[in-house]
Amino acid sequence: MSLLQEEREIILSNEYVDNFDFAEVEEFVKNASKDLFISHHFKNQKKMLVQPRGGFPTYEKQYALYEFFVKSDVDVLPLTIDSNTRLNDYATAKKMLRLSEENEIDMLNGYPLVSHGYRTTRKMITHFNKPVSLRHGTPDARLLIETAIASGIFEIEGGPITYLLPYSKNFPLDKAFLYWKYVERVCANYSKLNEPINRESFGPLTATLVPPCITIVIQLLEMLLSLEEGVKSFSVSFAQTGSMNQDIVTGAVLRKTAAYYAKEIDCEDAVINLVYHQWMGAFPQNKDFAEQLISMSTIIASMVGADKIITKTREEASGIPTKEANAKTVANTQYTLRILNGLPNVVDEEEEEILTQEVHDIMSAVFNDSADTLWRKVFNCIKNGIIDVPFSPHIINQNEMITVRDKNKNIRIIKRGNVPISDKCYKYEKSKCDLTKDTTSIVNDIIHDIGIMQW
């Protein structure tokens, strides 16, 4: 028996798992409908796929949510996992699920997949016969991913960096890399049986003034860590920055550099797709304004040429959205996409050149780290600030980089910290900003720049 299989048996003999039947699950994946695989839809797609967000504790509510989504012409269904399951606290998740079922009050902020189990969940997934994307935020997702694939969920979001740095203060990063290596291997193995399982990275990170070069580098590194384990379908992603031009430039550079680095490790046979997140920062309280913002995000996603868009709702500022609001967004977004025709092709060569240079500068520094494997190189580079994510709560993050918006609302680096972008690029970034201001007014600018969409 392989080491991986031994580890799988340990993970799946968890007391909260009801008798995991390896052979039956393999048979299920082998014969599963192609429609369940987003990789299959990407291959044959004629339009941008629309995917909302959403997860409810009980089977009945999740089922009702999916019914609403299907009526609004959804392309990809989400399954958002509750916070207890994300932190591997299956006992609390189980208890809260029971309370939610008995009292008809939602005691969880998502669907506790491990507590429901794959036999139950699979019934729902195969009934709707749409691709489902797993949204979570889990550093140790080994049991969750096994349960997801056994349920018919063939897109797995996340990664060791993007699910750790924005969400955790002190979960050990080295452990996250090893737990995600397991996830990549399991996805790669199942990918041999039918259409490939898609892995997707979470590009928005902290969604707070993250400069495009940092977003892209982290997307590329999670992509490489996944491809080197044998994954054949991977989605890189990013969120609306606040500047349409910067979004278009980011999308173009992300696409080009992803193809370049996949080829560098001889993985050009893998299919790479681009995913765009509608505005992930603070939303306006005014729900009509929120709808305008969402429509604008959809237009930008079209300009970027995204393969999939992940939507927000008009209720974003006021809490977990209702299924009605969620379904409305899907229908509106599909409508916007239908009427958006004859888009111009915008290319900003100077900005693309600078951003590409920054990405290569940081990537070279990562590859030049003296560690023996890619994940250790990346680990070292996060630790020493070569990769620095603004506003990450994690203790390992350096927090030396400072970013602000320029007059066109592009995110610019005014203090690079240890991030090794070349002097030419650094000078260019700073030349776009007013550097004569004192720190107090810069802090006030940052507060305004974060809340840019609220007024």
Next chain:
Amino acid sequence: MKVVTGVVGNDIHVVANRLIDLSLQARGYEVFNLGVNTYLEEFFDAVIETNADVLLISSLNGEAEGWGREVKILKSTYGKQLDNVIFMIGGNLVVGTGDSDDIIPRFKNYGFDLVFHQVDLTTGLDALEDYLKGELK
């Protein structure tokens, strides 16, 4: 002047915490930032370890009350070690809507010298400076 700061309790709201750190540094303080999700014991231990003059606790998720009310009891277990430290708390201090006229005396009673509920950062830090000037006189 040394300041220990951080976000109290199980509160991951990091943005304001970074901005407090930046602003304090700009005003010339030596800052020891414990970051988000920090317990009272960790704050108190850090103040003693760094010999800080000011403890600036922030909170956004509304759960500050539950932690704030423990301050006096915990402080007493440290003997006289924290007697000369200025205790300051700011942010969004209660769940739902609350009136500053009620909240400020309540938190002062918990053992805080300076209390700021939904006050902007510059105003709060200016008040800290005024308070420190008064102390020196």
